[in-house]
């Protein structure tokens with residue numbers, strides 16, 4: 001099969017022929033019809049993810065067709081249209097038994113713990129636990145975005161963030177996951193403040209329901225701007241980019257008893273990130289993480305998509321070929337772009 005492969009961190013990836021995957025007993029091989037390009041892929045390529053071994057094929061936001069099933073798979077057959085959360089649970093550890101597959105103790109992640117979906121085929125483990133059927137009218141390109149950015153944003157805003165109608169929600173960083181969060185929070189009846197350095201990203205945020213946009217290029221203290229706009233601070237605030245600056249701005253822009261959601265990854269040489277914790281004590285803030293979303297919790301999100309309340313299709317701003325993927329991957333660091341780039345490996 002053809003796949004995007006890199007041999008060294010930070011050095012150009014290339015498209016080449018590699019052996020196709022075989023399914024595990026409990027797994028499947030999926031023919032990849034669409035796979036989103038995500039900043040997490042860039043982090044992996046840069047060497048920020050300890051799970052990756054070289055050579056490596058990135059890609060974790062995918063949709064496609066089941067090609068081959070392992071002997072112990074009961075629920076899926078070749079030809080089924082599926083997507084998958086980027087965190088695949090084992091189905092049997094204490095976290096999975098409690099329903100929290102997104103923090104499984106033996107989790108696998110395509111594109112991190114094994115070869116991913118920037119390829120014509122990808123192997124997915126524990127298929128009965130992790131695969132999600134794509135509703136009939138949802139395109140592969142749209143479904144691909146559900147696995148990472150959209151589901152992650154949904155879990156962050158709705159499940160972890162407990163958004164309520166009428167609340168102020170600040171979203172720092174309006175890339176794929178940030179724009180998804182803007183759309184989901186606005187659809188939940190919240191008043192959304194979008195913060196970014198890109199006018200194009202802010203235009204999209206406005207189109208997706210942001211009530212106010214803050215251009216961080218000419219607003220050095222975005223936290224102060226959020227506090228001012230909201231008469232005291234946001235009820236819920238997301239760092240959807242992942243940087244010490246946006247993390248601090250998110251926490252500092254909260255009102256009393258507000259909730260901070262860390263969604264963007266925070267790589268650092270020693271694994272730590274400074275957070276204004278003193279503010280968390282005095283204002284009784286909640287600091288929360290969000291890590292994908294378990295497959296069994298997809299139905300309420302898919303129902304909102306089916307009803308047209310949520311429009312992940314609008315997030316897909318371009319589709320590219322596998323051959324264009326290495327350059328697009330390298331560009332994610334300096335120019336994460338607005339909206340979602342989706343790779344179609346068979347194009």
Ligand SMILES: [Zn+2]
Nearest residue numbers: 090093096104
């Ligand atoms: Zn597990």
Ligand SMILES: [Zn+2]
Nearest residue numbers: 038040148149
């Ligand atoms: Zn992702």
